[in-house]
Amino acid sequence: MDFDLTDDQKLLTDSVSKLLADRYTFEARKGFQKQPEGWSADMWNQFAEMGLLGLPFDEAYGGFGGGAVDVMLVMEQFGKALVLEPYLATVVLAGTALRLAGSEAQKSAILPEIVGGALKMAFAHGEQSARYDLSDVQSTARRSGDGWVLEGAKSVVLHGGSADKLVVSARTAGERNDRDGITLFLVDGDAKGVGRRSYQLRDGTRAAEVTLSAVQVGADAVLGGVGDAYPVISRVVEAGISALAAEVVGGMDKMLDVTLEYLRTRQQFGKAIGENQVLQHKAADMLMSLEQGRSMSMLAAMMVDEPDAAERERNIAMAKVGVGQAGKFVSQNAVQLHGGIGMTEEYVIGHYFRRAMMFDHSFGDTAYYLGKLAAQVQ
Amino acid sequence: MDFDLTDDQKLLTDSVSKLLADRYTFEARKGFQKQPEGWSADMWNQFAEMGLLGLPFDEAYGGFGGGAVDVMLVMEQFGKALVLEPYLATVVLAGTALRLAGSEAQKSAILPEIVGGALKMAFAHGEQSARYDLSDVQSTARRSGDGWVLEGAKSVVLHGGSADKLVVSARTAGERNDRDGITLFLVDGDAKGVGRRSYQLRDGTRAAEVTLSAVQVGADAVLGGVGDAYPVISRVVEAGISALAAEVVGGMDKMLDVTLEYLRTRQQFGKAIGENQVLQHKAADMLMSLEQGRSMSMLAAMMVDEPDAAERERNIAMAKVGVGQAGKFVSQNAVQLHGGIGMTEEYVIGHYFRRAMMFDHSFGDTAYYLGKLAAQVQ
């Protein structure tokens, strides 16, 4: 057991932290959000320059060769600054799919493009009627000549609107909810037959509904084995949970700081409201919740590469529940302790609040994972 | 909708309250508990004299002709004084079984004896492996000549040790967990073949394990229809829940009072601990919980005689959950706010605490009824 960071990791954390403190102020972020794609191309290039976009990829592809803990450290900083850019979608989600299932040719062609910042990707898996069931895929792909034709629709695809390439799941065999028979495809964002309707999520990040109408792709578009994608999808989601959990921990950290500062400075009835013991104890509860959440985020990062699948799934599920509950508790109380100002769009707390809410509804919510864990009790 | 008490009900409440304030102090109660049967025969006679033992019975049997609300009022007062006597067992449980299922002959023979205080009864239904399932009856009764022979064992029979007569459930047909085929019998406490091992429950009241070894009873011992007892048992339990809920409300009322008094007088760090805002708010939470519990106890009392079975069962289940949760919250916090003294046998709070705990584990606990309600969600 070892909680130490390597010197490289300390350097990574510090440099990301410094970059964001300088360039990613709450005011600057408002500007980024107004960009056409909902984030800053300039910041994206900065991330590329710092090597963040190559963090989890092998050095052979221009990457940094880092692991889930490195991603955790970056995401925690991103969480503090409420970073809008498609890091999760491109590097973590699509990146994990490529890492785990990509052919040498695919990885050589795509990963360096990601690392360099030229290529944005998205993971187009969820569907409107699937809720959180990863095997509930109704989009289809049928063989056509050497290639495939895709039909269907994908829902709430994070950064699906601005992605250059999509990783799309489709059913090549089996029935709805079968784990077997799902295949991943690489599809250009502007391929013929791909429709994308982009919108904001409640936390200000972007997503899209993606429709697939007779989308033709070649045989080389298949990512991994035909019909074998379920375990890959599952691990992509686990990597996503781990990364997002770290982001929420960063957010909670910031929420507690902002709230403490508010409690110290806001005067009412002639004294700082932080002198109220009830608010002190509530803040102590927030601290405890944050630290428990932080522990669970570390657990998730550690488990992303655990080879024992049952152990990995179980621990990631526990982490999702733990961070989800902590995020909810800390964010709800951060708003409450602020009073009216916490309810406003122009103040920072509400943004963290919604980001934590978003986390709880990404990749399966607290109830979903608690139900999964409950079903395993025997 | 009408929350008013009649003049008779006010008088009833006042006189019970006064009797208990005079005679049922915490000190006096310690003495009662040391009596061989674990309660005071003298107080029992007082209750008889005041007419309490006839409260829910028809005037034809010497009763008062009252309803569940009257019982609620009395039980609430009993709850404040932590009354030990077998009122629930005799008047509410066995009494309800007799009221609902007794023949004219049975009622004429028994009810006046109860009313007068001469006859104590117990409801011997639960079994060691039944948990809270009312239909899980494995004790049997088989016909033998004109009468019946009972075999089996009953568990945690409230006041089973001191009861003159037992209402015993036994299976006359069907399989374990079948609702059909259960029959109630009137069995003398000292009948041949009846074994009774008496003990204290955690709250200081008495119960017994009752064994039935070839216990012979006559045909006239059958209470209600042969094989038809399940609905009666169900309603006996509902009456029990309603009465006990009121008792817990009385207990919560007292716990809050005692706790407030402690918070006002106990000094620490040079001031009354009740000046701590955190403790004030906790006490406010206790008050809210108490009042919500009181509302649910009223609901239970109102529903005991509701003819629509589904409506009645559903509302009683909600009341059990509501009062159970309130009782737990109020009693746990009453101990916590007292600190060490609240953990001691010699101080009053721990007794209320355990009485509330006992309620939660009588006739089905919070999880049991919440599960029942959940199963009905559709």
Place this chain on the structure above:
Amino acid sequence: MDLRFTPEEIAWRDEVRTFINENLPPEIRERMRLGYAPTKQETITWQRILNKKGWACPGWPAEFGGAAWTPIQRMIFTEENQAAPAPELNGFNITMLGPVLAHFGTPEQKAYFLPRAANLDDWWCQGFSEPGAGSDLASLKTAAKREGDFYIVNGQKIWTSTAHHADWIFALVRTDPNARKKQEGISFLLIDMKTPGITVRPIISIDGSHHLNEVFFDDVKVPVHQRIYEENRGWDVAKYLLGNERTGIARLGKSRANLNFAMDVARNVRAGGAPLIEDPGFRQRVAQLQVDIKALELTQMRVIAAASKKSDGKPDPFSSILKVKGTELLQATSELVMDTGGPMAMPIWASELNALGNEPIAPEWAGYMAAPYLMLRAASIYGGTNEIQRNILNKAVLRL
């Protein structure tokens, strides 16, 4: 004691329900069922329908249109209206200003303002909160200086709900900055929002809605006859008003509507290959909420029954229980709605899609599932935070 509704009360409930069913425009009802807040025009439309029926201002004196309902009748009406769901009566007009005018107003003030308030001819808003004050309302600073027949008002109000809709504002202002106690230098003014010098600046809430505002007063001239009650006695008026504000705060009808909506959706979405409503965790959560709603329903009846017995006009401290528990239920039920929607609850579906035409992008139920959850975080803040309610309970009941 009988907690069941009497036959008369059941008849009344049926009468209300029937009237709502027959008169509430279906498009309003459906939008609200899906979680959307009613528009200004929807609120006006419905209140005028109710006013025509004589149901818009039941709590007012009969001469001004009051309906002489019993407290239980009022509760039944409010909850049926919330559960429909229908737009609620404009609370500023009906529960706040109306009773204040009827109690403290001059004959002229009553005659002019009350009928217009009942019919929503004037949309009122409330100018109490200020940036520096928060829960410490009486520390307000907006100044009103007497000059002849006018007050000259300067200062700022905040959290002013629907100020951007409002024709008039009733405001607390400081008329005596030197009063011994801060409560003693305050007056209660009615101010026409069209008066020169008033600026309304929107505050966007975290659900993206425009509901709140800042209101700035810059040398705003207010005729003295628009003052309610005596100069420097505005705090008495405010206390009277705040007491009335607390009736109906449990908003149980709304919580019930939330729960029903969540269950409707849960019957139609799948989780693990079966309808979500069959999921054990979902069912447990619904069952617990049903218990909590039932308990508060009864507690509310007890508070109402007690209120109908007393006549000292003081607010029942137990209404703080209704506030705390009621807002907890609003928050829990709206959270259930959001969670029921799952990932589909997260998009702001409307944004940037209008340009793409009317092709539906998501199922109708998914349109507005997170916004009420977001908005209702304010429920435990406004009207005296839930922490303040506990202070009230302590002071008035527990006395620690």
Place this chain on the structure above:
Amino acid sequence: MDLRFTPEEIAWRDEVRTFINENLPPEIRERMRLGYAPTKQETITWQRILNKKGWACPGWPAEFGGAAWTPIQRMIFTEENQAAPAPELNGFNITMLGPVLAHFGTPEQKAYFLPRAANLDDWWCQGFSEPGAGSDLASLKTAAKREGDFYIVNGQKIWTSTAHHADWIFALVRTDPNARKKQEGISFLLIDMKTPGITVRPIISIDGSHHLNEVFFDDVKVPVHQRIYEENRGWDVAKYLLGNERTGIARLGKSRANLNFAMDVARNVRAGGAPLIEDPGFRQRVAQLQVDIKALELTQMRVIAAASKKSDGKPDPFSSILKVKGTELLQATSELVMDTGGPMAMPIWASELNALGNEPIAPEWAGYMAAPYLMLRAASIYGGTNEIQRNILNKAVLRL
């Protein structure tokens, strides 16, 4: 960063587990599994087995038998021991008095008392709390007046765990009633419980157990050489001791043992015609507790890792998190045990039944299911209430 146990740590866990399995008397283990507290003799038996192995006082300096374990090794040992379940080491001897003696004691005090404490030849108890003091420990009144080579002690201690078992007590006494600050007039004495003038009065807890006592001192003569550290500097000693007391306070092993016991029973009792463990509500509750235990497990490791880096000797304020969350889990898991037992958890089976001979009256698992729940209500009270822990967090971390 790698939160997994290293191979060395896993080897250590296995070594501990194997040793316990091979050396813990099975009858002790089984009684504890069923929820019974260990008897005095059981605790002594087990501690002597551990002492023989060199595992009874790992945190002490090596010269007195310390084992030079890493903090993580200590944690593993503690949790394996709790989860076995085995009697815990006598904390008064091992985590409280031992380190104090090693740090503040004279050579003679160390030489005499430490080996005896390690082997439980002396059973120690702690005389800190007093009736009037509660959380305000320093306001203690028990007086020690110097007379030649003795102190004459008069006063009363309360909540003295196992005083009725104890051979010795370490006590805080007031040696200077006129000190400027109340903390400055206190000394730390070792007192033989057999000294004339000491009376122990039992306090029965709400679980019916005799664990706590009042201890009265009536002109008790204590040799001056039994004082630890300087006169009037006892508060420094107490602070040092209380800092040590907070390690291991999460008691996660115990919570795990509770959860395992509940699950064992739930596999064997029926609810609704099927094993209770298949009940959805029960499973949800277990799953949530598993999550909470896992989170605290990791937080504890973080606190331990941080502790092994710092050397200022001050307690980590984060150990307050371990206390609060750990006791919440103790309470929640023991409540689950009780609830699992259902109606069978309510009887005090033992009482009045012994006279009836050895015929079993209830299944073995039902014997002692409510008592731990009752007793553990004290867990959020002793060692600084959970409210005090939040004050500590506020003061040391949040600084509001």
